[in-house]
Amino acid sequence: MPSAAIVPAMTTAGGYLLVFAVILPVAGVLLSVLLGGRYAERIAIVVMPFGLAIAVAITAGVWHSGNVLQYVVGAWEPPLGVAFRADGLSVAMVMTAALLVPAIGWFARGQFATPPATQSRAATTFWTLLLAVWAALNAVFLGADLFNLYVAIEFLTFAAVPLVSLDGRPDTLTAALRYLLFSLLGSVFYLLGTVLLYGAYGTLDILLLASRVRMDPTAWIALSLMTGGLLAKSALYPLHLWLPPAHAGAPAPASAVLSGLVVKAPFFLVLRLWFDVMPGVSDRTAAQLLGVLAATAVLFGSVLALRQARLKLLVAYSTVAQIGYLFLIVPLSANSQIGHPWGNSAWTGGMLQAVSHAFAKAAMFMAAGLVAEALGHDRIAGLAGIGRALPITMFAFALGGMSLMGLPPSGGFVAKAMLLTAAVGEGQWWWAVVVLVGGLLAGGYVFLVLARSLAAPEEPLTLRAPVPRSRQLLALAVALIAVLLGFAPLRPSQLLLIGRPEAAALGVQ
Amino acid sequence: MSFIRDGLTIGAVAVGAFFFLAGMVGLLRFPDTLSRLHALSKADNLGLGLIVFGLLFQEDELFPALKLVGVWLLALLAGAIVAQLIARAAIRDRPSA
Amino acid sequence: MSAATVFGLCAAALVGLGLFGVLVDPHPLRKIVAFNLLGGGVFLIFGITARRGAAAGFASDPVPQALVITGIVVAFAATALAAALVLRLVDETGRVTLRSAGSGGGPSNDAHS
Amino acid sequence: MTLTFAFDAILALALVAVAAWTTAARDMFAAVAGSVAFGLLMALVWVRLAAPDVALTEAAIGSGVTGGLLIAVGARLRRNGASPGAEPPGAILRCTAAVVCGLVTVGLGAIVLLSPEPAPTLAPLAARHLPQTGLGNPVTAVLMAYRAIDTLLEVVVLLLALVGVWSLAPDRYWGGRPGMQQHEDPNGVLAFFARLLPPIGIIVAIHLFWVGSVAPGGEFQSATVVGAMWLLAMIAGLVDLPPIDRPGVRLGLVVGPVVFIVIGLAGTALAGAFLAYPPGHAKLLILVIEIPVTLSIAATLGLLVVGPPQRMPPG
DSSP: GGGOOTTTOOOOOTTTHHHEEEEEEEEHHHHHHHOOOOHHHHHHHHHHHHHHHHHHHHHHHHHHTTTTTTEGGGOTTTSSSSSSEEEEEEEEEHHHHHHHHHHHHHHHHHHHHOTOOOOHHHHHHHHHHHHHHHHHHHHHHBOHHHHHHHHEEEEEEEEHHHHHOOOOOOOOHHHHHHHHHHHHHHHHHHHHHHHHHHHSSSBBBHHHHHHHSSHHHHHHHHHHHHHHHHHHHHOOOTSSSHHHHHHSSSOHHHHHHIIIIIIIHHHHHHHHHHHIITTTTTOHHHHHHHHHHHHHHHHHHHHHHHSBBBBHHHHHHHHHHHHHHHTTTTHHHHHHSSGGGGGGHHHHHHHHHHHHHHHHHHHHHHHHHHHHHHSSOOGGOOOOTTTHHHHHHHHHHHHHHHHHOOOSSHHHHHHHHHHHHHHTTTOOOOHHHHHHHHHHHHHHHHHHHHHHHSOOSSSSOOOOOOOOOHHHHHHHHHHHHHHHHHGSSOOOOOOOOHTTTHHHHHOOO | OHHHHHHHHHHHHHHHHHHHHHHHHHHHSSSSHHHHHHHHHHHHHHHHHHHHHHHHHOSSSHHHHHHHHHHHHHHHHHHHHHHHHHHHHHHTTTTOO | OHHEEEEEEHHHHHHHHHHHHHOOOOHHHHHHHHHHHHHHHHHHHHHHHHHHHHBBBBBBHHHHHHHHHHHHHHHHHHHHHHHHHHHHHHHSSSSSOOHHHHHHSSOOOOOOO | HHHHHHHHHHHHHHHHHHHHHHHHHHSSSHHHHHHHHHHHHHHHHHHHTOOHHHHHHHIIIIIHHHHHHHHHHHHHHHHHOEEEEEOOHHHHHHHHHHHHHHHHHHHHHHHHHSOOOOOOOSSSHHHHHHHTTSSHHHHIIIIIITTTTHHHHHHHHHHHHHHHTTSSGGGGGSOOOOOOOOOOOOTTHHHHHHHHHHHHHHHHHHHHHHHHTTOOOOOOHHHHHHHHHHHHHHTTTTTTTTTOHHHHHHHHHHHHHHHHHHHHHHHHHTTTSSTOOTTTTTHHHHHHHHHHHHHHHHHHHHOOOOHHHHHHOOO
């Protein structure tokens, strides 16, 4: 049982990489603030390959050792000190961020390029905050201490909110303010749960806590408070109201970061809480309740996406729906009949959904941004002919949409197929219906856009601005990653099991 | 000895608290900003002074005692300045002016 | 009943009051004020946890105390950012409200071109 | 015992009463004033909970700087004659909210009453390792040694908030000076005050900083006092608000976290872990970190209060 070797007090070989994954982008942020707008873009571009290299090294380390990487900061052992820990789950998300952030950064050069010797507010802020988002995401995915994770999600909030209102229009300011208020409320409830757990069990370290936590009212209330707070931050129905205006109002690269990556962080913490910190505390009713919210999000978000008149809002509402799929993990694995949640294909399916949605949605927002730049608007009714004018862009949009629909061979297909398998295997067929109907609705809104864009325009389409081919190809590349994820094997992934207690004993292949 | 010190402390603090109370009543009952300000700053400065005076008897060392006096002086200074500023603002914004 | 319990009940009341203010007050600045009350209640729970953890010659567990100090600073940062957003919104629109073209979940969100 | 209990009970009731009044007050300015009073009462509660470090932080930041910021914003909203653009939500929504809040309160209250006393604690561990840090104040030890990574990230969070606030400047003012109103009357009482107080304030700040290693105090409290003195001088018009792209300003903002990270990295080489201190040098290194961190926090707090640029950049 290799997992039994995880001792909270030990720094493993290669553990220092975890600290660097957080500190490197932080250093970039500090440098950007110090040197100002002229250098922010260059600093970000220089930091990115190193950040990617660190993520690859972490992945390799976890994969080769077959065990978690761990770093004890300052050599102060938990529970007194703070540790960072990378298991299979962390690696999947860290790698996703490390691929997407540079891709989005490269894409954003077309929009936020800084001409030499001048400064611009939006560009400086964007590049500084892009690195800050990256640092915060890594801190969330690698954090192993509940309070350190609180600081990390607040870090993420402060990095993400100003991205929404970069253009300074009143409606984006309103969206940013609402996002901030929802997010702060979410964090404060997370914090409340954290202190209740500390008061009951005397530690904040996730591993130590998992070994001490009991099924008692305090744990139960803490779990509800923290889950509620995190749901508000990840915009699960009915706490989704802030998301569409915020994600649709932000500049396209920022939307791609927010929709693809930022909302995944609170979801990730929900998984940590339900499956790592308190696996025994969640009961069937609570898990089913969460499932009902998730299912409503899938259906409601998809229907609203169908009814949108603007492309970016359509994509944003589809995020509301796709977040619903993620939370189906909870009812499908929390009380798995196999015995351990991660033995179930819902676990892998849900994580694959998180990763493939990140790429698919980023590609779709990039494409939507290019369309809006080319046309000067993003009204769906006025898209006729854009498919012929920007074929690569619309192809990227279609590939991303394919993953959302769950068409083979995309990552979304495998993810949804695994969720279906799990729903049937667990005897909870009603979630299977939700997955299928959600896929059909997604097909509806994606085809709506594609059909419109391929239609012949009434008058010849004139593009307001030329769209560089490189940016279109970048969107396509990101969409292709989402599709290639579909060649992942259709069974519980070994990588995601690394660091799961008892996973080895379970003998899942 | 400690009995006398405690007695002095209790007496001074009680009188100080009375001045605070009087200031509070003035703040609530007086009709306009300026007279309220008058009641408040008078009572506050005196009240705080008496309380600090009372607490001095409980201090054996010089430095903490000096810190207490310092607190009073700073509060006095800040109170005076703020009262000035509020009074000016009140006169400027007076509806008849 | 110990001091910790008294202030613990007080904290519970503050969390409820603050949450109510955040949820129902229409004015964003007052939402922020209410949010600070809510935060105060949560910090107080840290305080009573610390007080109940008095040991080893410390009258209060230092770890939750340090966490609260971090929390207070973060809460201030949040207040400052929210306040700046409110001010900019007022400069742009002359109104203080969270309801705008982007409000609500309906499909009528395409008000601006 | 009963007397202290009575005091605690009255204090707790006063706190709830002020909070209720703040929530219910019709005038927005009254609500802001209520929140300042709330912060001061909270500081008293922290003293009663044997947490003087937190009491100082609460008084300085929770009540002082936050209060100043909210008053400034409230005054500007009033000056702009901003109309409240929305009505309160309907009765059903209010009732639902009240029920939810009531449930949260009851649940929390139940936990408070049911929790064991004494509670689990890390105090013995913190005490055992205190000699390794060379510090006398365990709270400073948690902030600067055991959980230094939290403190580092938090200082950066504060800086990010400033980046966010600055990003709200209109484009034409980018790089310019913040727009806070100054009272430029060189012979006025405020200017007098602003000349008299800062030297005293700096001494207080140094004192707070210095005792922080052995007694209540430390960099956050000290930084707030420094920041407040700077703000006072700016409000009184003695010093102008700095343009946000002045290199000195930028340097002041980042020097703290940069030194923090550099010493942390040095720890990787010299003491075996990021943010570890070599034995025997912990106190000195912590001090070396704290001085620039105090400066950076002070600068960040001050600039957060004065807000985004509102004047054309020079040149």
